[in-house]
Amino acid sequence: MALTDPDRLFPTDPAVRDRARALYDSVRDLPIISPHGHCDPRWFAENARFPNPAELFVVPDHYVFRMLVSQGVPLADLGVPRTDGGPIETDPRQIWRRFAERFHLFRATPSEMWLNHSFAHVFGLTAALSAETADATYDRIEAQLAEDAYRPRALFERFGIEVLATTEGALDDLRWHRMIRDSGWAGRVVTTYRPDAVVDPEFEGFARNVEMLGALTGEDTTTWAGYLNAHRTRRAFFKDHGATASDHGHPTARTENLSAAEAGALFDRVLTGEATADEADAFRGQMLTEMAKMSLEDGLTLQIHAGSWRNHSAQVFAAHGRDKGFDIPMRTDYVAALKPLLDAVGMEPDLTVILFTLDETAYGRELAPMAGAYPALRLGPPWWFFDSYEGIMRFRESVTETAGFYNTVGFNDDTRAFCSIPARHDVSRRTDCAYLATLVATGRLNERAAFEIAHDLTYRLAKEAYGL
């Protein structure tokens, strides 16, 4: 049995499946537009080989290690560093074996599909991963990683990536992006402005970060005006390194639109480090509106990724730090939360604010009705846990009737797992084509339009929404 079924994710009715395949065939080879993700720009700057199979597929992938943890494997046994520097597994083959033995845990998950796609289409494997095949698989991948054809730039080209956006903090020096640009390599890798560390009063070292922001920009960031100017300066610096968007990951979608005096007073308060949780939330909310206003000036697209309870397990956070698979979605309100921002700039036709959610109940109830009315709003694709066949299908079924296709923005892979990029875009293309084929087969869309939309969802809308 092949690792990937050529007709995977298509509808089961034979006639509808044929339609879906025809639509998919029309978009399968389009270039990949990846306007939001977390790849490391250093890969493309240095173009060094990837270290080993475990470092490529297990250790950095929270989708993978969280599932192993959920069945009792300690993070340390998977090579995930400890904050106290204590002992962890250092043998990549050992890590790989632990993963391979438990590969059945991923059955019917997107991770399985992404991994099998990578194994088959990037590394040419044919045997299913298991305890039995663990070593042979390891050896095969390891051998290929040593080849030049498996270096980051070669894979980038082979994957057909037209543009890849990474995400950097506001204080980042963007050296890797400069190095890529200066190298003369033709691959287009751009940055994204992600200022959480200087915008979120509850971020570790916030006050110091704001000070560094001042030092970097020559602005007096102890004043509200200077702080805002510093953002303007950094945004321009990021734009100069290709950025076409900013990104904001807040616990809630709260926005505020305070007067300059009120905002300044709130800024003074959060700088003291003594702000309440509510004041911190208000400040983040104010900054979303400030960023939207700056977007009106400089044209950057604004992305809002709200609703994750980060680092939910105190024990895991203490032992291993951030981003270890324990970020849990929360119920998220958008209707009241976004009103201040929308009253300020929601009717601006030249602004693009892209909303992401981890609360699928908001799709049809809140997000589609808002994006189907406010010119500044667009709906981002399913995010994180919902970047999957069922997730994408629920998204389309929930939002299309109210917001149409043209208030959505195509696909984001949003990944730091480089080899999964083609797999993820493939899942998205297939699922969208399955959805479109079903619409045609049920008389809800004409066939010509379906082909046009397939192209738009795969290629055009992402480029337009992100100004790429």
Next chain:
Amino acid sequence: MALTDPDRLFPTDPAVRDRARALYDSVRDLPIISPHGHCDPRWFAENARFPNPAELFVVPDHYVFRMLVSQGVPLADLGVPRTDGGPIETDPRQIWRRFAERFHLFRATPSEMWLNHSFAHVFGLTAALSAETADATYDRIEAQLAEDAYRPRALFERFGIEVLATTEGALDDLRWHRMIRDSGWAGRVVTTYRPDAVVDPEFEGFARNVEMLGALTGEDTTTWAGYLNAHRTRRAFFKDHGATASDHGHPTARTENLSAAEAGALFDRVLTGEATADEADAFRGQMLTEMAKMSLEDGLTLQIHAGSWRNHSAQVFAAHGRDKGFDIPMRTDYVAALKPLLDAVGMEPDLTVILFTLDETAYGRELAPMAGAYPALRLGPPWWFFDSYEGIMRFRESVTETAGFYNTVGFNDDTRAFCSIPARHDVSRRTDCAYLATLVATGRLNERAAFEIAHDLTYRLAKEAYGL
């Protein structure tokens, strides 16, 4: 390619599709029962021609203009009046062109299906609307609107409407309904009692409205007892003009069941205009229970349409006023909210309270369990954004297992877009038949029962629930 597919919305599996078609054929020609909607009774009273294609299809239809606005078309360019009387587009052909050029925005939305259905089945058009066909389409519709066969009463008859309910405010003089009745025309158009303006302390001019209610009824509406009696009098007046139901559109589903003394004190308070938001909400909640108690006296069915944040955009509300496509659904609780009303009258077998929601998560979690227990409760059909194939299918899939079919009440078109009425009922009949066919095909319903239920959902349940 025809504008409407004869097998639209049926399941894709050929055998199940055949079943769905057979069920649909048994109900497709049944008369239309329209127990809740917003058509203008003046149309049928005066029977004047509809002005032009733009006034018929674009200017009054918030589904249509909101989508155009979401992609940057100003409301004024679509002929939507400004509150300051400022300039707006006055050329209907120009408005029509703007709409036609952007008709692709509606792809796969219910609006597209309703519009195409009207174009094809009411106006005999065959070409898809687009920039190219805009003028020819305009001319064709315009020419037909001049014919007597396209006047309101002729269309009413052609559409096969057995009864159509409109909705009027408590202070309305119902002159158009009287004029219809006095005209000798056989068409049955009834009113519905919608007292928001005299029940909601936050409605513009509430105190003055209550005063007018007193003047109209000869009751002293400065007293709680007089105010309640005035409602009784108006309900009787509406009943005399055919009303079989009242309707209530509140932001929340909150109900209260205060003592007469408490309710009277709350009434005094809200009349002062100084009530808090919570007191205003409590008063609305108390009035739902009062209305339910009056329903026990006079037999009117009580409809509750809760959960919309009206006029969400401050900018659009200031520039263009109410009902401009910026009403956004909110998360809505029913379990705690309805308890006071249900403790008062929920066990009454002769009362019918119909619940509507914009929060689909409540279907299976709250509404179906309550309607599957309380004799007074019934579930209204999918409302507003959810009056669609996916919306209806989700509704049936979420509520049937818990509440069955007989705690639902058939379909509402709930529209002010007259020409869309046959289209909307057709979507409902097709979707219900698709659902029933699937149940039969999966052994969850026997075939004879499916035919009976198809008839019930199309015709009988609406007549019974609304006493029509």
Next chain:
Amino acid sequence: MALTDPDRLFPTDPAVRDRARALYDSVRDLPIISPHGHCDPRWFAENARFPNPAELFVVPDHYVFRMLVSQGVPLADLGVPRTDGGPIETDPRQIWRRFAERFHLFRATPSEMWLNHSFAHVFGLTAALSAETADATYDRIEAQLAEDAYRPRALFERFGIEVLATTEGALDDLRWHRMIRDSGWAGRVVTTYRPDAVVDPEFEGFARNVEMLGALTGEDTTTWAGYLNAHRTRRAFFKDHGATASDHGHPTARTENLSAAEAGALFDRVLTGEATADEADAFRGQMLTEMAKMSLEDGLTLQIHAGSWRNHSAQVFAAHGRDKGFDIPMRTDYVAALKPLLDAVGMEPDLTVILFTLDETAYGRELAPMAGAYPALRLGPPWWFFDSYEGIMRFRESVTETAGFYNTVGFNDDTRAFCSIPARHDVSRRTDCAYLATLVATGRLNERAAFEIAHDLTYRLAKEAYGL
């Protein structure tokens, strides 16, 4: 038309249906593992005949009588006892007729499928229940109930039940379980520790119950330490009667992890009977964590059934008491609520906490992400209103992509309707196989794995999660 379709609940596409049937054929005859339910152990202890059809199918089944009530049948007319001892229907045939006349109300509900399955496969009936067949059906069932083959133990064996867990309060003397064990009968019936009456300060007679707990165990339950020890003693007593799990039904999923001093003070407070609602909730939350800690000691699996507003109708509760079909699900938070418990014991690989919900929105948003990370967490199957084809399908579609199959625990019938047990397990097996067949047909799962998973979901996972 037969009462049950041999291919019921399978996908409609013929090829996928064949796959589903093949999967189902591989698990249809596996023994029933019933690790959580509400059968009366006395049935198996005494092995007396069931009294009559109405007492078997109508009077004790809240699914059945609530639906009849929702359409205006008074509970008393169905023989449901009144708290004031007032008159109720006592003729079982009369009750049965009222039920039979209204059997159409159950169309397409799980109740209809369970009942028809029992009628056909337990009692050999072939005619659909209706007013016309009411008496003949009654007579046929009544006659069979008099046969030895229809006594509880004979049915238990005929149903192929390998193990059946009942649920008893902490103060129960477990005499029926002892009687079963002492009888030498081979059927395995085990108890479950359900301490709500001594854990929930808002339970009727809480203080007295805690006193009785002390008397039963010889512990001083006026002290926090004695109270905890009394739980330990009772848990051991329940374990000795086969218990492998405890079960907790709280209005919310709130947990607390207070210091011993704080917890002791809270215990003192709730014992006074003067605790606030919030203190009562906090105490229940603290006890969940205490129970989890005791589970680490004694190995009992912990079940949390949260989110039901019990006895929602004040009128029904006053007239007929608890559990009369008026328990309504509520929106339920798990992310904040479970954090204290999870911070305490969530990373323990040897603990099993099974979460159930009545808020389906939590499946994908909260529960699957948590169960896909915390080693101690597992997801219980769809509960109550959602123990149905659509409910199970939504569950699998919402959780599998994030939590996989191996963080779920197989099926619970959770019933007091003994004859429905085979029907419910059959629905679960069919629906899971339909889901698996669809995964295979859409390239998301390989066929060999599907057979393995079908077996796991039917048999292995339940035994493992409950230590049976």
